[in-house]
Amino acid sequence: MAFFCCGRLDRKERGKKKPTWRIFSLKELHSATNNFNYDNKLGEGGFGSVYWGQLWDGSQIAVKRLKVWSNKADMEFSVEVEVLARVRHKNLLSLRGYCAEGQERLIVYDYMPNLSLLSHLHRQHSAECVLDWNRRMNIAIGSAEGIAYLHNHATPHIIHRDVKASNVLLDSDFNAQVADFGFAKLIPDGATHVTTRVKGTLGYLAPEYAMLGKASESCDVYSFGILLLELASGRKPIEKLNSTIKRTITDWALPLACEGKFTEIADPKLNSKFVEEELKRVVLVALVCSNSRPERRPNMLEVVELLKGESKEKFSEIEKNELFKVHEAAGFNDVPANEDNSDFISEEKEVKQELNEEKPQDKESI
Numbered sequence: 285m286a287f288f289c290c291g292r293l294d295r296k297e298r299g300k301k302k303p304t305w306r307i308f309s310l311k312e313l314h315s316a317t318n319n320f321n322y323d324n325k326l327g328e329g330g331f332g333s334v335y336w337g338q339l340w341d342g343s344q345i346a347v348k349r350l351k352v353w354s355n356k357a358d359m360e361f362s363v364e365v366e367v368l369a370r371v372r373h374k375n376l377l378s379l380r381g382y383c384a385e386g387q388e389r390l391i392v393y394d395y396m397p398n399l400s401l402l403s404h405l406h407r408q409h410s411a412e413c414v415l416d417w418n419r420r421m422n423i424a425i426g427s428a429e430g431i432a433y434l435h436n437h438a439t440p441h442i443i444h445r446d447v448k449a450s451n452v453l454l455d456s457d458f459n460a461q462v463a464d465f466g467f468a469k470l471i472p473d474g475a476t477h478v479t480t481r482v483k484g485t486l487g488y489l490a491p492e493y494a495m496l497g498k499a500s501e502s503c504d505v506y507s508f509g510i511l512l513l514e515l516a517s518g519r520k521p522i523e524k525l526n527s528t529i530k531r532t533i534t535d536w537a538l539p540l541a542c543e544g545k546f547t548e549i550a551d552p553k554l555n556s557k558f559v560e561e562e563l564k565r566v567v568l569v570a571l572v573c574s575n576s577r578p579e580r581r582p583n584m585l586e587v588v589e590l591l592k593g594e595s596k597e598k599f600s601e602i603e604k605n606e607l608f609k610v611h612e613a614a615g616f617n618d619v620p621a622n623e624d625n626s627d628f629i630s631e632e633k634e635v636k637q638e639l640n641e642e643k644p645q646d647k648e649s650i
Contacts, residue, residue: 304372305368305369305379305380305381305382306381307381307383308381308383308390308392309385310383310385312339312383313337313392316337316339316345317337317347320349324336324337326346326399331348331350331351331466332349332350332351333349334348334349335349336395337395344394344397345393345394346392346393346394347390347391347392347393348390348391348392349388349390350388350389350390357389358389360466360467361382361384361391361466363465363466364391364465365391367442367468367470368391370438371433373429373430373437374426374429374430374459375430375433375459375461376434376463377394377396377453377461377462377463378393378394378461379391379393380392380393394461396453396454396455396461397456398453398454398455399454400449400450400451400454401449401450401452401460401515402448402449402450402452404454405449405518406449410518410553415458415553416554416557417557417558417562417563419458420516421559421562421591422458422460423452423454423459423460423515424515425588425591425592427452427460428584428587428588428591430461431462431584432583432584432588434462434504435583435584435585440471441470441501442465442469442470443468443471443500443504444462444465444468444504445467445468445469445484445504446464446467446483446484446485446488446507447462447488447507447508447511448485448507448510449514449515451463451464452511467483467484469499471501482497484507486521486522487520487521487532488506488510488511489506490505490506490507490578491576492578500578501583502578502581503578504584505573505582505583505584505587506574506578506581508573508584509534509569509570509571509572509573509575509581510533510534510570512570512573513534513549513567513570513571513574516551516566517533517537517551518551518552518553519536519551521533534571537567537570537571538571538608541568541571542609546560546564546567547563549563549567550563562593565590565591565599568599568602568605568608569582569587569591571607572602572605573587575607590602
């Protein structure tokens with residue numbers, strides 16, 4: 285069974301320090317979630333459902349229960365548990381444990397009371413307007429630091445491959461926790477990229493990955509750039525203009541940035557209550573990250589530095605970037621709406637890509 289990779293990790297690390305996660309019994313998780321009661325459901329997706337639960341000691345958990353057992357689902361389960369067991373960072377969702385009994389595959393996390401960034405930008409909490417500018421900046425910097433950790437400090441380095449608003453969870457203080465490592469790839473030492481079948485969400489996929497299957501750390505940078513624009517503007521990565529044309533968030537934001545109209549990019553729900561210099565910084569960094577040419581994107585360590593405003597010289601270079609002089613040549617294009625109305629890419633066969641739409645849910649994951 286694919287999951288035994290996690291067992292190997294446990295034996296290897298056992299002599300170093302005690303694991304911060306444990307194995308749960310299915311009976312224990314049934315009890316914690318009231319037998320996976322519908323009222324406990326936080327959300328669902330292609331992978332299955334996520335439930336709120338409470339352990340015997342009173343601590344709250346989120347339990348991801350895979351929908352159907354298969355070799356593919358088992359592999360994604362194994363990858364996520366192994367990645368989570370390897371990493372420990374304040375901006376990465378912590379693994380509490382897992383359960384693998386019979387055909388049941390469940391992953392247990394810390395419960396995030398403020399759900400996801402998606403829920404506050406576009407879903408059930410969007411009308412509450414609790415994401416003021418300071419919180420948005422903290423979320424931007426925190427999620428950037430989490431991804432930078434994966435790229436630079438995890439051993440081996442890790443590509444997330446599905447950076448998006450629904451995978452940035454928010455704790456009780458609205459601190460960002462990057463989550464969902466089911467699509468993650470471990471990068472061998474010395475490798476610049478891995479060639480793989482495409483997984484991820486349309487609107488966030490880097491062109492070289494979507495077309496050629498070349499996954500690299502730069503693909504995460506691209507996705508993070510889209511996420512930054514979404515966070516600053518409150519807009520979705522792709523919006524439908526009419527029955528035949530969709531417009532990407534970069535197509536909308538880039539001309540405004542070239543004209544210096546940064547206040548027009550800001551989310552109207554902010555009611556003009558933001559630091560204009562920080563807004564400009566976020567937008568320009570986002571657009572450089574989402575450059576169609578991967579060699580022209582910064583790395584995540586540089587992104588963190590830029591978002592924090594720690595390097596005026598580097599930011600000055602970004603302001604002079606040719607992307608903001610001739611935006612027509614930057615490679616951003618409208619997307620014909622009649623090609624596909626779906627958002628989510630999953631992989632079933634090496635050649636054929638299945639497209640499954642991420643439909644809005646009444647409840648939000650984790």
